[in-house]
Amino acid sequence: xxxxxxxxxxxxxxxxxxxxxxxxxxxxxxxxxxxxxxxxxxxxxxxxxxxxxxxxxxxxxxxxxxxxxxxxxxxxxxxxxxxxxxxxxxxxxxxxxxxxxxxxxxxxxxxxxxxxxxxxxxxxxxxxxxxxxxxxxxxxxxxxxxxxxxxxxxxxxxxxxxxxxxxxxxxxxxxxxxxxx
Numbered sequence: 001x002x003x004x005x006x007x008x009x010x011x012x013x014x015x016x017x018x019x020x021x022x023x024x025x026x027x028x029x030x031x032x033x034x035x036x037x038x039x040x041x042x043x044x045x046x047x048x049x050x051x052x053x054x055x056x057x058x059x060x061x062x063x064x065x066x067x068x069x070x071x072x073x074x075x076x077x078x079x080x081x082x083x084x085x086x087x088x089x090x091x092x093x094x095x096x097x098x099x100x101x102x103x104x105x106x107x108x109x110x111x112x113x114x115x116x117x118x119x120x121x122x123x124x125x126x127x128x129x130x131x132x133x134x135x136x137x138x139x140x141x142x143x144x145x146x147x148x149x150x151x152x153x154x155x156x157x158x159x160x161x162x163x164x165x166x167x168x169x170x171x172x173x174x175x176x177x178x179x180x181x
Contacts, residue, residue, distance in 0.1 A: 016099045024082030025096055028052045033076035034176065036102035037061060038093070040080035040111025043155070047085070053077035057108065057155040064171045074176070076100055080115045090119040097146070103177050104147040107135070113150035120144055138170045149174060 013031055020027065028051040039046075043055050053061060058077060065075060078096055080088045088096075093115055097105060107113040117124060117135045123144045127133040132141045137152035151170055157163035 026079040029076035034074045035104040038112040093119045107150040108154040
C-alpha cells in the first residue's frame with residue numbers, strides 16, 4: 001500500500017474511533033482486533049472511568065487468549081455501558097463491531113450476551129438451532145460473518161476453580177483464525 005493510502009486509512013480509522021468515543025462508546029485495546037470482548041456490566045473501577053477490561057477479568061482473558069496464540073495486538077474490549085452510564089443501544093454496538101471489524105466477538109457476561117443477541121437478532125432468527133439463536137453460553141455461533149460466543153459470567157467465575165476451568169474450556173473453542181503476520 002502506498003504511503004498516501006496508508007495515511008488516509010489511518011486518518012479514516014482515527015475519525016471513526018473518535019466518532020464512537022463522541023457517542024460514549026468505551027473501548028480499550030487495538031483499533032482493528034481479531035477478537036472483541038463485550039462486557040455488559042462494568043466493574044466498580046470501570047464504572048468510575050477505568051478502561052474496559054483493565055481489572056482481574058481482563059488480565060485473565062488476555063492471558064487465556066495469549067495461551068491460545070493470539071498476538072497482544074489482536075484484542076479489543078468494549079463496555080455495554082456508555083460513558084454516561086446508559087446502556088449501549090444495539091445499533092451502536094452494531095456500529096462498533098462494523099468499525100472495529102473483528103473476526104470474533106465474545107460476550108463476557110449475561111448483560112453483554114443479551115445486548116449482542118439484540119444487536120444480531122435479525123441474523124440469529126435465521127439460525128436453525130435454537131441454542132445458537134439464543135447465544136447459549138459456550139457455543140460458537142457463526143452469524144453475520146462473525147464467530148460469536150457468550151462465555152457466561154466470566155468475572156464471577158474467576159473465584160471458583162471449576163467455573164474458571166469451564167471458561168478456559170469455552171475459550172479454547174476460539175483459536176485464532178489465521179497465522180499472525
